[in-house]
Amino acid sequence: MTAFNSFYQQIATNRLSHWLQTLPAQLHQWQSQHLHGEYKHWQKTLDALPNTQPSSIDLSGRVAAGSRDDINEGEFKRLENLLKKLKPWRKGPYHIHDLHIDTEWRSDFKWDRLKPYISDLKDRYVLDIGCGSGYHLWRMRGEGAKFVVGIDPTQLFLMQFKAIQHFIGDDQVNLLPLGVEQLPELKAFDTVFAMGVLYHRRSPIDFLYQLKSQLAKGGELVLETLIVDGDVNTVLVPGERYAKMRNVWFLPSSEAMCAWMERCGFKNVRMVNTDVTALDEQRKTEWIDTESLQDFLDPDDPSKTIEGYPAPKRGIFIANV
Template sequence: MIDYGPFYARLATSPLAPWLRTLPAEVHRWQTEQLHGDFAKWLKTLNTLPDATASSVSLDAVVRFGEPDDLSSGQRAKLEALLKQFKPWRKGPFDLFGLNIDTEWRSDLKWQRVLPHLDDLAGRYVLDIGCGSGYHLWRMKQAGAKMAIGIDPSQLFLMQFKAIQKYAPINLANDVELLPLGVDELPTLQVFDTVFTMGVLYHRRSPVDFLKQCWQQLRPGGQLVLETLVVEGDKYTVLMPENRYAQMRNVWFLPSTDALCLWLRRSGFKDIEVVDLNTTTTEEQRPTEWMENQSLCDFLDPNDRSKTIEGYPAPLRAVITARRI
């Protein structure tokens, strides 16, 4: 099982200590009742990764731990074979001891768009809702976060995160953690300085309820950083796909930026700004040897790349910042 004891000890001496009233029970329930059918296999793979000490750390565009000379050739071959058992790798990129994990998404490009619009993260307690395998958590730590905590119910993402975290220096690993929880399992904490949620809103059946859940995690005056799919239109424009959108089954609401700003105001946010609009390209999202499934190039109309294969507008992503009242 995953041992969260050191993380709980870290929380106990932080402003997040009230979370300990519910968090251990939620994690215990997950570990006893909600394990994925492949979890035991994944955990065995995780525990078989070669032990090594990283002689260098870089949390830049490629999150890197270690140098090629830190491992023997046999260890590196074993590391690659084991990490590929965690495919598909969707968010990154990462590099472990010279092994480049070329993920489907160039998440560094999104971070470049988001970073100029953030409050100073130095000394801040940060929550990333729907963090995937945790790439952005490391970038948040690089930007100065006191603690960067992600939640995501995908247990494969958890395994990928733990594989990366294994090679982080202990003082760094203690400040960056991923919990296999969904937003519905969070109590009202009202303590985080910054809440990120990127690529999640359109997967929620009730987006306004979700925005209120984000509000409930922030301290008064704290910053929300929201990245999501949008469509063009006025404040009354919202696209609800008939079935799939870009081959994704669980897409519910794609608002215009004006509609989304209205939702945020109604949810208790102020100082709302649309700080970036960006059309997703096949440079940013594409298949690789670490993610061999279909990707964006397969989801667009081959005769009109401005539309999805279903005929909807092609993915347009907005970054919006707001502040809790």
């Protein structure tokens, strides 16, 4: 029995069954060859989580399971101590038996920005590429998505997702430790989300084609990425670092981003929202032990990164196939 057998059983009877031709071998290789040195310690943390019975589950207004009244004081302290062993918590927030996991990012802010513009997720198959610990997977399910899959190769994010899943217990929400380059052309999802990923890809055009190949006919892409001001020919290629990040390659203008998407064959391309990342959306909390946005900006001019580039500005783009 592998950690992913339940997922295999589910997709064997739904529209993703053809994924079984490649997926088990990929995940078997991951299990046997690519486990982080801390993985066993993280697994012990998960195994030690209290087996509680949450009195309620809320995935619509937030991601929450249970209340403080469901557990005693000892269980609550144990829960807090165990979950803090899985730091840093990047995306959230989560509320488990009223324990507030105050993550670095207020990912609910992003969800509130994009929700008015996306198609109704009710009964849809949804894929979230680069999903982190899976916060938005739960919000997608809360909007009525039938089957939700997230992929992210970072092992700590998988363990954090499993910790939340331990309390929510919804097998229609899944996270797989894969990168987008490992996906076959599934052409099966009604909606594909790719948020905060494109600028980490060395070839943004190849990435757009990879996204397109996951969508069923008529499906919708929701893409959020860093952008800069400028015309259709404006693309910032940072030096060694951008906001202290090494792996930032291309920051297009909104017009350039739309042109790229159209060149890749997407239809009805539109930018629906722009927003400059604020210090109340990305900040240091007791749930991370690292720097955050304030440390990445010029202390004398927060409109610039520490390297002198324009401060992070994000655009949300929607298109169809």
